[in-house]
Amino acid sequence: MIKLKAAVASVAVAGAMAAMSTPTLARDTINIVGSSTVYPFATVVAERFGRNTDFPTPKLESTGSGGGMKLFCSGVGTQHPDITNASRRMKKSEFELCQSNGVEKITEVRIGSDGIVLANSKDAEKMDLSLEHIFLALAKDVPDPEGGEKLVANPYKNWSDVDSSLPDKPITVMGPPPTSGTRDAFVEIAMEGGCKQYDWIKSKDKKEMRSICHNLREDGAFIEAGENDNLIVQRLVRDNDTLGIFGYSFLEENRSKVQPSTINGVEPTQETIGSDEYPVARSMFFYVKNAHVGVVPGIKEYVEEFTSEGAWGDNGYLVDVGLIPNPRDVRMKAAKKAKQLEPMTGDEL
Numbered sequence: 001m002i003k004l005k006a007a008v009a010s011v012a013v014a015g016a017m018a019a020m021s022t023p024t025l026a027r028d029t030i031n032i033v034g035s036s037t038v039y040p041f042a043t044v045v046a047e048r049f050g051r052n053t054d055f056p057t058p059k060l061e062s063t064g065s066g067g068g069m070k071l072f073c074s075g076v077g078t079q080h081p082d083i084t085n086a087s088r089r090m091k092k093s094e095f096e097l098c099q100s101n102g103v104e105k106i107t108e109v110r111i112g113s114d115g116i117v118l119a120n121s122k123d124a125e126k127m128d129l130s131l132e133h134i135f136l137a138l139a140k141d142v143p144d145p146e147g148g149e150k151l152v153a154n155p156y157k158n159w160s161d162v163d164s165s166l167p168d169k170p171i172t173v174m175g176p177p178p179t180s181g182t183r184d185a186f187v188e189i190a191m192e193g194g195c196k197q198y199d200w201i202k203s204k205d206k207k208e209m210r211s212i213c214h215n216l217r218e219d220g221a222f223i224e225a226g227e228n229d230n231l232i233v234q235r236l237v238r239d240n241d242t243l244g245i246f247g248y249s250f251l252e253e254n255r256s257k258v259q260p261s262t263i264n265g266v267e268p269t270q271e272t273i274g275s276d277e278y279p280v281a282r283s284m285f286f287y288v289k290n291a292h293v294g295v296v297p298g299i300k301e302y303v304e305e306f307t308s309e310g311a312w313g314d315n316g317y318l319v320d321v322g323l324i325p326n327p328r329d330v331r332m333k334a335a336k337k338a339k340q341l342e343p344m345t346g347d348e349l
Helices: 002-020 039-052 064-072 093-099 129-140 182-195 206-213 229-239 246-251 272-275 299-306 328-339
Strands: 029-035 083-086 106-121 141-143 151-153 172-175 222-225 242-248 258-260 281-289
Touching: 002 093, 029 039, 029 064, 039 299, 064 083, 064 093, 064 151, 064 182, 106 229, 106 246, 106 272, 106 299, 106 328, 129 182, 129 246, 141 272, 172 182, 182 206, 182 242, 182 281, 206 242, 229 242, 242 246, 242 258, 246 258, 299 328
Parallel strands: 029 083, 172 222, 172 242
Antiparallel strands: 083 281, 106 242, 106 258, 106 281, 141 151
16 A cells, blocks of 8 residues: 555656746655754654655755754755754744745644753763853853943853852853754753843843843853764763753763753753753754645655654654653644644744
């Protein structure tokens, strides 16, 4: 039956391609881009999909959430990706970019939760940080240590300068680039959360407040890494003074080498992230270009595999690689929307 479906879908490609506004070449392999955090989960689904059906194994590329959105929203036609993964929700501006480029019908699928961790080598002293510590250590401009409601260029060199209870060692943190959804989520949740401890900053208009809270220092204390989290772990293993920022699922893969900091006294675990007790928890998504369904074979079937209980359920195979499942009622509702390829309206953003 699957072979028949694949054959029918392949025959349908030529006719469907002719109906598309952009000249294209036929393609029979699903093209997926986006988040490096979602990449391991999507890879497991893609490999199972390729083994267990007669559709080709989808092609995945880790571009970062922002980079994936840019590629995904660049147009309709098989020279453009079919699906993009994201470790944060699509932005309103990205939805509008899609619409302006003819990518009008998009299905959003929330796949589960993840946490962002600050980790260091298992040979180093474990850190106990607050959101305020994180903001003061990494923001470009911070409240004047002498007092008053004014900002100064970040003067803190060592963690003990931020708080005397912290280790007397240099502030050195390696994290993702601006194209990364992990970077977006980190500044929006961790940095902004610490920044809002100051009422006089919190009371500013949203644009000004965000420009203060989200602006990372550029004096070498924060080191921008690429989309490859393995490079961060390699640095942590070599240097006990460096902390790294990455997703909880990647921490799980490297537990023998690195350890997470507690944040606001909470250890990142599946339970604390799933319940939102851990302060830097976030949701993960993928987005489907509905215009490509029926043009590139297997998209609908891939989506159904990803949203099956055997994959993303409480005892699904994605749990084994670090996915923290959504509550069952949330999964059921999301699976129904995904199966029907229910398009976004933009009002949800």
